[in-house]
Amino acid sequence: MNQNGTSKQATVKTAKIQGWRQSPAVRWTLMAMFVLLFYISLAPHVIPETYDIAEGSVSEKDIKAPFQIRDDKATRQAEEEAANRIEDSYKIVPMKNEFLVEQILFRIEQLNMDDQVTNQNKIDIYRTEIPGRYTEHIDTFVKMNIGKGTYSDTLLEEMSRVAKEQKYVIPEETFYKMPQLTMEQLNDMRKVAMNIVKKLTIEQLREAETARTQVAELVNASSLSNRTAREIVQELARFTIMPNKFLDKEATEEARVLAKQNTPPVVIKEGDIFVKRGQTITPELYKLLSDSNLLQDKKHYWPQMGLLILSFMFIIAIYVYLHQSGGINGLKPRYGNAQLLMLWLIYLINTITIQIMGFTQTDTASYVGFLAPAALGAMLITLLLDMHLAIISSFIFAIMGSIILNTHSSQLFDFRYGFFIMVVSLAAVFAIHRASQRSAILKAGIMVSLFGSIAVLAMLLMSEQLDRMPLIYSVSFAFASGLLTAVLVIGLMPFFEVTFGILSALKLVELSNPNHPLLRKLLTETPGTYHHSVMVGNLAEAAAETIGADGLLCRVGSYYHDIGKTKRPNYFIENQSNMENPHDTIDPKLSKSIIVAHARDGSEMLKAHNIPKPIRDIAEQHHGTTSLKYFYHKALKQAEEQGIEPNFTENDFRYPGPKAQSKEAAIVGIADCIEAAVRSLRNPTVEHVEAMINKIIKSRLDDNQYNECDLTLKELDKVAQSLKESIIGIFHSRIEYPDDAKAKEGTN
Template identity: 40%
Template sequence: MKDHLRNIERIKTIKWSLYGLVAIIMYLTMLTNVIPESLDVSLYSRADRDIASPITIENKTATEDERSKAAQVEAIYVYRDEVSQSQLDKLNDLFSGIEKVRNNDAGNDRSIEEELKDLKVLLSVSMADEMTDETLVPLLQAEMTQISLIKELTLSEVMEVMTDRVSIDNLEESKNDVEDRLSLTSLPNDQKQAMITVAQQSIVPNYFLDPEQTEQSRQEAIEAVQPVMIREGQIIVEEGAMINREVMEQLRLAGLLDEGFDAIPYVGLALLVLLLTGYLYYFFQDVRSRVRTSNTNLFIIVLIYFSTLLVLKLTSLLQGIELPGIAYIVPAAVGTMLIKMLFNEQLAIASGILFAVCAGVFFNGEITGPMNASLGFYVLMSSLSGVFFLGKRNHRSNILKAGLLVSLINIISVAILLMLKNGQYSGVELTYHMVFAFLSGFLSSMLTLGLMPFFEAGFRIISTTRLIELSNPNHPLLRKILVETPGTYHHSVMVANLSEAACESIGANGLLARVGAYYHDIGKTKRPHFFIENQMNMENPHDKISPHLSKTIIISHATDGADMLRKHRLPKEIVDIAEQHHGTTLLKYFYYKANEQADESIPEADFRYPGPRAQTKEAAVVGIADCIEAAVRSMNKPNPMAIESLVRKIITERLEDGQFDECDLSLRELDLVATTILETLNGIFHSRIEYPTEIKKKVTL
């Protein structure tokens, strides 16, 4: 039955189930804090409260509208001076051609058709095509003085207009202005009209649309538009405001409208829980603790987590109360204080980090994000301070003192948060914040004191506090050993000193080994005089009984002691040490004595302790120290060399006998145990000066 229970302690399926239970507890307690909020609103209704966005998201429709507006940039035009110069050059060519034809005709009587033909030959093809005969003929028929005037007026007007920007849009306007000004001249009508026609045909656009620069400018304007964001915490619609289509779109983007099931938040929470559970698993596997090897202890951790997370969850519901800083009343340190008291500091610190993350989710009710970083920081500081202020020796009296110090740290943490926010707080608000922070530490210590007996009695677990209480000499069982078996009591104290030092040298629980050593021989109180350390000025009763009966009496002290300890409901670890400290070793003295008296060889199994062998390092070390102390005490003149030889021999014999096969003691650790025990023994059995005997003289009267 006992072997079956020990196997249950290490079944991996149970261990994985417990880690799964932790994950389920975290998921269920945080689930309501991540369910997306959905609003029951309709178009053109009035908002019954201020509605803020829970997330930061881009409003793509509004962004595209802004970009479309930005794309409406003015077209970019470029002035081309070469066009103006080209038109002036054409005018000069025209008048130069007219002058040349007229000079060639001086003294010749040629027809106007022939002159017109010669002029077109001199003009460029484009100019010849532009100028009609009706325009050129009056110019060829004009006097030279008139031609000079026409040339001067035309060039002047065209230059004035083309120097400015002429686009397609204002081309007709520019031509009309030229016509109006040239119409004021006193030239004959046909020459005036020809001059106007030449001037108007010379005016062309010199200010053109630049498509590349226009497109570049448009793209730059579009890229300059920042995305229209709905920021986390931004008020989308104020209380009493109309919910129009634009507001409805913003509410939809923020995920505040009931549009069916959205699995993303649930998947995110599952990933968070898996991350935290994996973090716990790998930490628990690396750290030296009873959680790694005992499913019962892991179950206790699960219960503490459940209790702490439930307390955090219930406290988070108080946020609905309109009291400033009510959330700071959360007794955040209770979980880490319990784990520190029942297990060790490393597990407590790791658990404090997990509680802080979970608290960040629990207390997200008054913020728009998924986690309340301020409360997470507060819970972390409170949890860690609860661990550190308990001290190395976890006396129950330290719990209240630690609670007061936790309150102080809570007040400092709240002050830090308020100052970092740089808000304006009234004296009443500050008082509320500080009072709730103080009550948090006080409640943490009260809950720890209240829950400690439940875990200790309900699971018979061995906490540092419980060990210290059990080491009190006034404990009924220790007083029983002292009164009824004083020799055994002294032996147990010596074994305790050796065991504690040896266990601490290999990283085992030294305090557990010391207390276990105090009780390991409690079974000797049933028949105290059958054990040599209690035989004072009396005959050895074993001399009058058979070796088999002596064997039965001696061996029974281990099982009797375990039964007595169970009856008094001492922790399982103490019971195991009493039951396992001899393992299955051979009772050599009575075995050899029985063989001497018997006619045939007796099996060793008949004179071996029933076991079980040591299952823990502490039980193995107590067994080593028990055997060594008894052996050294029986030496006539112990010296360092003889003691070392004896110690090494005892450990080697136990190793070869397989007494350490069921515990995880390594050869290196056994060497450390031997070295530490030798140092302690040498300190006890050091050399002393022999004082001369004072001869008393008989005085005669």
């Protein structure tokens, strides 16, 4: 009763474990954990950091610019300073004032020749008409040039205003002297006055008074001898001299606008501290923080949405591959929840190692990122799971690394690190996927170092970054990355193998070493069983490889599948050389108990020696629930001889199971039975061997021994053909071929 209770508890516990491994709820939880891992690891590098700061408060920390930020206030100030440095633009506007002198003298000449006009009238005319000619001359010039394009309207307006403001007032007594001028005097005055005005207005004049001060000297040095003529010429010259250099407001404004436009914006460089700890947040700083989306009240919905989409794209790529590999649906998936959890842990570890290198990077030492052991994840996935899954993961790691190791916030990805991680990851996958010894990991690490260094060197040469020290550091760190990867893989492999019961190719090769304590025990205590196990391993490995199963697992599992026989070696026929069979003298039921116990005993011995579960499963499941017909019939015969009714059935003479749960366990069971059967044949022929193989497989198939594993009938045919070819090769000297058998019959 107690045994039944214990058995039921063990069954329930096993069912719970199996339920966890295949539970859809657990599977989708792990998928969500992948999305969470991708999002959390990339969020700090994609979503800007925000600060809880209010206007007028004091900053509790230094705030660095996450990217290049335009300082609008400083930019406007710089533009104003640039505009203020632009001097006023002046333009020369020659109005030919000497013609104005000529017109005035001509008018004086006309009036002086007119005897009908009295001197007083002449004086009144001069007093009113001559000052008007100054304004008229200016207005006429503006009218003639406006709209012509030679001078802008604003310039003509400025010229008119300034010239009129600087108008010279002729003294009143000068008008009284003008009627006294003779024709001869006027002719002499015309020439002198025009020359003086022309000479003084050739130079640039912003102030007419500057030139007017020189008039007296020039008049005195002229040929005029009459005092009155000199006085009048002097006043007329001063009157007709105007400024000819005027402020061009439009050109000045255009120049200043252009200066503002050409002023480069003032920016806060990426990584620069623009808010110091203890600094008061002014309205300008607060606006700058707000415009840069650095305040917590700013919701970064779009970056979050983009990152979430990217995270889902990553998990979809993994899901699609697992689905196509039979790892999501199906009775016995290739990748269950345990493998998915292990894959998540590998992604976590690989991401953490990249993040660590990302934290050590600086703007001046960004090459530290090449030290990241980014090939770690790809190498572990190749060794523990699958090469093709590792290739897919390599591209995911490359994208993640190009974001995490990016030191330029102005861009989302840094292709240098993405390319580097892709190269080293793929190099790791192809260098390690056929590894059979631990030393192969170090060799693969060296290959990763070489390819990583070459990739970094190629990128730096193409980008013409030939600075000596950064180049040396970058290549050196890339080389060290491969060695660091190998060390971490060697250290982490036992953790995954023990925690998840993973049988990597490296572990299987180690377990196949004849010096293993259990194999040495098998060899020394049960040499017949040892030889049988080796033969079964050869048969099972070849058969497994024909259907895509794990041939190496079949071979190593075969080595250990009968380890339980070492407890009672003499009760198994292969170890009974030169001795009587002890089963001849004991009850068939006891014989049955001894025989079937070797499967359970073997599993317990393997568990005690920490042999991984897949091998323990092969030892426990290789007989399934098959019947020991020999002892069953022997028991029937004894009951018949004793004249009693049998109190047992054939089911009492069956192995306790369980049935084979994997292709590998089923194949080892078939190879085990067939090897023993072939060895029992005295004169086997090809027909006998083929018939025997088909009979054994059909018998187990009819007995429903393969109902709990995913072997198909097509795969069973391939297994049978492989076993036939292997047996013929192994027992070549004993097996008679059809032609040999016919020749032998002829001689008889």
